[in-house]
Amino acid sequence: MASITIRNLGDGVKRRLRVRAAKNDRSMEEEARVILRHAVDQEEMPAKGLGTAIHELFAPLGGVELEIPPREPMREPPRFD
Incomplete structure (x- = not known):
């Protein structure tokens, strides 16, 4: 399995991720995996x-x-004599 590190994640995003994970009875890491899997x-x-x-x-x-x-019948093609 691969792993990634996400840098420069805003405090508000991290807080909302933590709240969303708690609502779904998951860890923040598992919630991030679910979100990424769904997006892909x-x-x-x-x-x-x-x-x-x-x-x-x-x-x-x-x-x-x-x-x-x-x-209608087709026209004659032009002649370039």
Whole structure:
């Protein structure tokens, strides 16, 4: 198992960590491990794609039917003679 040392931790942060650990019946060290483990696990969750996020945002509003224009024949490519 690896170990780390955290320097320059503010007094307020240390106090809140101690209180949080006491509320959860853990040592400060175990509480810090739980917090770090949770933070790292959150980052590994796959993010939604942009299209999925947009769809989920606007799906409750309903959809719109657009008229599709008729297809036309392709134009001749330009000539550079």
